[in-house]
Amino acid sequence: MRLSTRLPNEPAGIIGTENTTAIDMAKAARPTRNEQPAAPSVASRPGTATLREVAELACVSKATVSRFINTPEIVSPSVRERIQVAIDHLGWVPHAAARALATQRTGTVGAVVPTLANEHFATAIQVLQDELEEKGYTLLLGCSEYDLQREYRQVRKMLERGVDAIAVVGEGHHPDLYPLLEQRDVPCVSTFTFASSQRSICVGVDNYRAFYDATKYLLDLGHRRIAMIAQNADTNDRAAARREGVRVALAEHGIAIHPAHMAEGYWGVHEGRKLFGQIMAAPIEPPTAIVCGNGSFATGAMLEAMAAGYDVPGHLSLIGFDDFEVMAELPIPITTVRVPSAEIGRRTADLLIAQLNGEAATQSIECEATLIVRESCARPRSA
Amino acid sequence: MRLSTRLPNEPAGIIGTENTTAIDMAKAARPTRNEQPAAPSVASRPGTATLREVAELACVSKATVSRFINTPEIVSPSVRERIQVAIDHLGWVPHAAARALATQRTGTVGAVVPTLANEHFATAIQVLQDELEEKGYTLLLGCSEYDLQREYRQVRKMLERGVDAIAVVGEGHHPDLYPLLEQRDVPCVSTFTFASSQRSICVGVDNYRAFYDATKYLLDLGHRRIAMIAQNADTNDRAAARREGVRVALAEHGIAIHPAHMAEGYWGVHEGRKLFGQIMAAPIEPPTAIVCGNGSFATGAMLEAMAAGYDVPGHLSLIGFDDFEVMAELPIPITTVRVPSAEIGRRTADLLIAQLNGEAATQSIECEATLIVRESCARPRSA
C-alpha cells in the first residue's frame, strides 16, 4: 500500500469500484459519527480538499489522518487503507503552510550565492538542491550579486518564510547577519571558504593556502618576475585570500609584484585577454609567469597569449584558478587550482541536515583545493 | 517613518528613550485594555515575538497591526508610530506560514530547470530570481536533470508548498503536469521554447526555425555535405526541434545527413572533440560543414579541428548553438545561434507577475534567436 499522498490524476487504478466499496464498508461499519461542523461530503473543487474532508470521507478523526501522514506505522492497517482511498479519491495534497504553522518547521532551506553565472556556485547549488530534495527539503534561492546588503535582505526574507536552515557563501557578511541567525536559532553554514576564524561552521577550501601553494610552485620552477591578473576583492573574501596567498608566498622570497604587473578586473574571458595585454604592454621587463585569479581570466590570458604569439610555457608560464572544462581542452591546457564545488555542495547539505536533525558533532569541513598540473607552466627561459 | 518591519539588531537609533517614551505615552493614553488572553508583556525570546505581542505593546488590536503591515495608509499616523516602535522594540518578523494560511497565498514562485550546469538556465534563473525578488516574491528552485518524472515530483512538492505560480522549461512534460496545475489553478509559464502548440503560455525562441535558418545559411554558402554533432533529444524538446530544423532545411534541398555524419552526445567540450573526430574519421567523403547542437560541442569541435590541423573555415565550416563567451574569443570565433537567456528570464518574471496580478492579456512571447556571424563559416572549397 502506498503511504505517500497522491493526486487524482496519477495513474488511477484502484480508484474504481473497489474504492467506493471500501468507503461504503467503512460507513456501514461505523455509521455517521463526525466531530466536525457542517460537513460538505464532497470537496468543492478537485485538488482543493482538506484534511478534514479526507477524515470525513474515511470516517476517522482529523488526528488519525494526520498520523497516517506523519507516522503511518501507528495507525491500524484497515484504517490506513480507508484513508488512502479517501486521499486518492479527493486528490488531497497537504497544505504546507498549515503544517508549518502547527509544527513551526517548514521543511525548506535557503541558500544565497553571489551569482549563478559562476559555474562553481551553479554546481554547488545544483547538488545542494539535489541532496536536500532527497531528504524532503525544498530549496529557496537568492543571488546577491556580491552585494552584502542585498544578501542580508535575502536572508531576512528567507527567515520570514521560515526556512529551517541557511547556507551562504564566504566569510564576508553584513554585520547583522550572524546575530540575526543566532537570535532566531537558525543553523547556518558558510560555504566555499574554510577558515577557523569563521563565525558559523563552514565547508570549503583554504583559498589563501591554495594560491600560496600555487605561487610556491611557480617559485620552485624558478620564476622571480611574477605578474597577477587579480579578481577584484572588494566584497569577495575568497578573492582577497587568494591575493594574500600570492603576496605572502612572494614576500617570503623577498619579492613583490610590480604595480604595473598587477592587473585587476572582475570576470570574463574578454577581460582576461585585455588585462593580459595590459601587463605585457607595461614599460618594464615582462614577467616570466602570470597567476590568474579565476578561470575566465586564465582562459583569456591563454587565448591572448596565443593570439599575440607568446610561447606558453616556453616564454611565459600561466597558472589559473578554477577548473572550467575548456581550460583542459585548449591547445596548451592550463595548470590550475581546482575547487571541488560539487563536493562543497554535497557536504553543505550533509552539514545542514545534521544540524536540522540536532546532531551534536557537526563541525567545519575543509575540502581540498588541488593543483592540476598541465602544460602551461615551465621553468623560466633564463633559469 | 519606516513602514517595513525591522529586526532589533538593525542599526537601532530611534529605539532609545524616545521609544519607551512613545510607548509610555500610549499606555497612559489608553490604560490596559486588551482583547487577548493571558498576555506576557515581553516576548519570551527576542526575534520570536508575534503580532499579538506587538499589538499588546502598542495597545492596539491585532487587526490594526495587520493593517499596518498590509495597508499602512489606512491606519492613523499616531497609531502607525506606536506600532512601528513596538515592532522595532520586539524585533518582530511576520510569520509567513501564518499569513499564507490566512490569505491562501505564499508569495513564492517555483521554477524547475533541467540543470544549472547550463549557462542558459543559470542565467535565466538568476534574472528570474532578481525580478521576482523586486516584486516581493521568493524563488523555490528545482533541478530535474532532464528527468520528466522528477520534474513532476518537484512541481508537486512546490504545489504543496503553496507556490503561487510555476515556471518550467520546454514543452515536454509528464502527462499529469498540466492537469495538476490547471486543477489547482496555478499559473504556469513554459520557458525557452516558443511554440503555438504549447499547453501553457510560453516565452522562448523557436528552436526549430533557429536551426532551420542556420542550416539555410550553410546551404546558401554552398554547402551540400553537412554533418551534425547533435545533442541527445530524448527528453529535450529544444534539442529535438533543432535537429528537426536541420533535417527539414536539408530535405528541402533533397539532402539528408549521412548516418556516419550524424554524431550524438550529451554535453561537454571534450565530448564535442570526440564526436568531431568520429565524424571526420568516417570512411566516406568528409563533410564541408558541421552544425553543432550546443555551445560546448561547437567549442570542442573547433578545438579539435585546430588540434588536427583542419583549416576552419577554409576547409571546413563550423556553426554552433548557444553563445558562450569563449566561443567569441577562440582564434577562429564561432558563428552561432544566440539565445537571449536573460531576456527569457526577465520576460518569464513579467508574465508570472502579470498572471499573479490577474491581468487578462497575458500571452506567449517569442524571443528572437539571432545568428551571430563570425569567422567559422565560409563557402566550401569546391564551390
Added chain:
DNA sequence: CTGAAAGCGCTTACAG
C-alpha cells in the same frame, strides 16, 4: 490504536 480540543500566527469581513 483513536478522538476531542486547543493552538500555531496571521487576515478579513462585519460592526461601529
Added chain:
DNA sequence: CTGAAAGCGCTTACAG
C-alpha cells in the same frame, strides 16, 4: 479609522 471574532488547515498533548 479601529476592534471582536471567526477562520485558514494542519499537529499534538491528553485521555481513553
